[in-house]
Structures are given as C-alpha cells and as structure tokens.
Amino acid sequence: DAGVTQSPTHLIKTRGQQVTLRCSPKSGHDTVSWYQQALGQGPQFIFQYYEEEERQRGNFPDRFSGHQFPNYSSELNVNALLLGDSALYLCASRLQGYNEQFFGPGTRLTVL
C-alpha cells in the first residue's frame, strides 16, 4: 500500500520563476491538502482539494494555486517566486469524513 508520494524531492528556482509541485495521495484517499513549512516553523495550511475543487484556503496570496485531477492526485503551482517562498512543501491526504491526515516526504524548494 503506497503512502503519499511527492515530486520532485528538491527544486532550485530563481526569483520571478514559476514552479509546479506534484502529489499522489495514499491509496483510497480522495482529499489532498498542501502545507508550507518554513525552516524551524510548523507547517502552515495553504489549501485543500476534494472532488477537484478547492474546498478551503489558508492565508496565502493568489500566486499559490492548485489543481486536483480525477485520480485524486494534485499539483501546487506558485507563480512569481519570492525568496520567502523557500520552504518544505508538504502534501497530506485523507479520506473524506475522516480527520486523520497522512503526509508525504515533502518537496524542498529553494528560491535564489
């Protein structure tokens, strides 16, 4: 039973560029959330997707957008990258109606 997988593992971009991060949920899960974890901090909620729609959004600008596909996988897109976007981006999945979330290993994004 595969857990949550994310790609790529690491990514280096320069300011102003755009990036796409990918997540495959745990088998049987239908809801995907994205979190940003800055160095030395707790994860911060970006948004959650269910039935291919954004269900809830945290306090992040519109430069952060996402998508969920029919197979429940998801993408996180960040436009016009800033130095402050450097962080570990975590994907978490769950089954709708259950509150236990399972996290992937994360994508480490460095913006230079």
Added chain:
Amino acid sequence: GNSVTQMEGPVTLSEEAFLTINCTYTATGYPSLFWYVQYPGEGLQLLLKATKADDKGSNKGFEATYRKETTSFHLEKGSVQVSDSAVYFCALSDLGPGVQGAQKLVFGQGTRLTINP
C-alpha cells in the same frame, strides 16, 4: 482563530529520562488533537491522536490526554531513547467555516528533542 502553542525548545535529555512536551490550544468547538513527529529530512508522521475530552492517545510509549478544562494536550514518555530524537508538533483539526469536512490542521511551532546516550 484557532491556535496551538508548544513549549519552547530545544529540549535535550539523557537516555531513559522522563519526557514532557507541553501543548496548549485555543479553539472554538471540539477539535481533534494530534501529535506529529518529524525526523531529519522527512515529512510528518502521525504519532498519536485524541478526538474528544478525556481521551488518551498512545503509541510507541508516548501518551497524551485531551484536557478540555485546561485546553492542553501534553506529550509524555516514561523512558526516552536516542531514536526518539526528532521534532515534535502538536496540532488541532480545524473544521473551518461553512464547508463540511473541509478540515485543516493547525500546528504549533514544533519542539526539537535531542536524546543523548
């Protein structure tokens, strides 16, 4: 809004010592409470959870009790091992406005634990 506050770290203990990591929360309603652990270079792993007042979550020798009267969910372990060295996060499940099931996790800032042999 809902929030979680953890004790400041880092915490350094000797092997076999008793561990307590304090966690308090502010929330409306009755959130579920969680402890997650993050090993170096990895994502978060669920350590234990409690879904209602007076519930005790336990796993791998760790325990935490959901105390509504003190809005706390302190993590304890009777005898720590070197392998317990990691960052520990307390979190609550926030249902959010309006949309049933659109739950998000609200995390504390994390406590780095180092166990020396």
